[in-house]
Amino acid sequence: MAGRQLNLHWVLHLLCVLMMVRTVSGASSPPTGTHTSPEFPASGVNQTPVVDCRDVCSLNASDRCDFIRTNPDCHSEGGYLDYLEGIFCHFPPHLLPLVITFYAFWLLYLFLILGVTAGKFPHGVTFLAFGNGAPDIFSALVAFSDPHTASLALGALFGAGVLVTTVVAGGIAILRPFTAASRPFLRDIIFYMVAVFLTFTALYLGRVTLAWALGYLGLYVFYVFTVVLCTWIYQWQRSRSLVYSMPGTPEMPSDSEDDRVSSTTNSYDYREECQPLLFYQETTAQILVRALNPLDYRKWRYKPAYWKVLKVFKLPVEFLLLLTVPLVDPDQEDRNWKRPLNCLHLVISPLVLVLTLQSGAYGVYEIGGLFPVWGVVVIVGTALAAVTFFATSNSEPPRLHWLFAFLGFLTSALWINAAATEVVNILRSLGVVFQLSNTVLGLTLLAWGNSIGDVFSDFTLARQGYPRMAFSACFGGIIFNILVGVGLGCLLQLSRGHVEVKLEPDGLLVWVLAGALGLSLVCSLVSVPLQCFQLNKVYGFCLLLFYANFLVVALLTEFGVIHLKSM
Secondary structure, eight states: OHHHHHHHHHHHHHHHHHHHHHHHHHHSOOOTTOOOOOSSOOTTOOOOOOOOGGGGGGSOTTTHHHHHHHOGGGOOSSOSOOHHHHHHHSSOGGGHHHHHHHHHHHHHHHHHHHHHHHHHOTHHHHHHHHHTTHHHHHHHHHHTTSGGGHHHHHHHHHHHHHHIIIIIHHHHHHHSOEEOOHHHHHHHHHHHHHHHHHHHHHHHHTEEOHHHHHHHHHHHHHHHHHHHHHHHHHHHHHHHHHHSSOTTOOOOOOHHHHHHHHHHHHOOOGGGGGSOSSOOOOOHHHHHHHHTOOOOHHHHHHSOHHHHHHHHHHHHHHHHHHHHOOOOOTTSTTTTOOHHHHHHHHHHHHHHHHHHGGGGTTTTOEETTTEEHHHHHHHHHHHHHHHHHHHSOSSSOOTTTTHHHHHHHHHHHHHHHHHHHHHHHHHHHHHHHTTOOHHHIIIIIIHHHHTHHHHHHHHHHHHTTOHHHHHHHHHHHHHHHHHHHHHHHHHHHHTTTOSOEEOOOOTHHHHHHHHHHHHHHHHHHHHHHHTTTEEOHHHHHHHHHHHHHHHHHHHHHHTTSSOOOOO
16 A cells, blocks of 8 residues: 555656756756757757667767767666767777677676665665656656657557566466465456556557546546555455454464464574573674674585575675665564664765765765765764764664664665666667667567566565565556556646647557557456466466567567568
């Protein structure tokens, strides 16, 4: 329920941010030597056409660097590294295979960073499950500003829908077979089918009017209202059943309770057997060293070689996360209170926040042109750390220790966001090098990049014993993406005086995407009730096979192998 309310907050936040950006860009002039172009260009204004960044491969090697640096289409939104400039400006052409290989390994390591952060530092997973629709929304806002690039947004929204409803949902069923909640499943899949049908109709008509755009947003508000109403009815019925239940009748535990019991039984901490018999008081330095050590030497000796190799690659990431992300564990007696490390967190975690938010744009901003924001954060954090250190003890957590959970919540979420941004940028750069079209980029690279949050958060929830919650998040997130993405993107374009937003389908592939998404939803709507809502591994592998076949058909359509005969 909190996720639905937070998604509505995202809509209001996006509107405010976009209005602020337009106001600032209109009120201030850019610095000398810089070039800025509005995100939503006005119609009727003569503008220099933006050359497709993929044309860089058709130029001479000596001209490619200037093309990359001067063409706005080659500039990435956010991120710390300019991967295209690295390929075409810092390495000679004969080293291109080596650079691509290096980028591929860096991409794999970024996925490892995402996996470690989501698995061992799950504060940000909950936030990411609510807010991971932001990349889809921003992609749709920019793409819908131009009818020629609307196929990129439609490809990303449809491609992410097929990916989440097949690969993510199938992966959850494979990782942890479960019985789906019947009413929430039917509610979500019917709403999503209506949203896909609306988009399909708008694509067929070739335009989106004001009433149509408001209909998208109104349908999402009605969806949230339905979720709230269904939850209230369920809780009311459950309270009545508990009141009228016969006394002395033992209640059967639910699936989630069974999972928690089994997980509690299997999660015995064998480290307690290795605790010393005599009481030993650790010093502050020893507590800090032990808290920052990501390696368990007892476990290391009994693990296989492949685990040790993978652990070596994980160690830098785990050390960095231990240093920057505070963890509060209510199951432990001391709630994971580590006084020296938590005091360091008061300095380092806020510094990470300002240096990762908007890729550090806020952190390096100088207040009054004299002192940077990150310097103020360090000073304030150091003062708080000093007060906390001298006002607390090593043995007992302070009364406000729960605030560290909120700090870890934000820090881990921004770590995931920073890594996901780099993944999206490097995938886009590889798409430019390999000459992939906008539609293919939308249904593959952009959809994969935007769905990273869904994959890691939902898989983590499934592994932790909450497959129902993860399965519900699959449909709740994509409903938000398509309804708010298309509705808000078109509404902002209409607010600039346009009567309607023109949509120009990019050939047959867009219809293949829409048809594949509709077919996958119909198959799930029919097959899941026939299985009595019991989702097993066979169902999961069938969904993966469906996505593989869809991807093959889409690529064959893109490269002209599958095409319509000309009349």
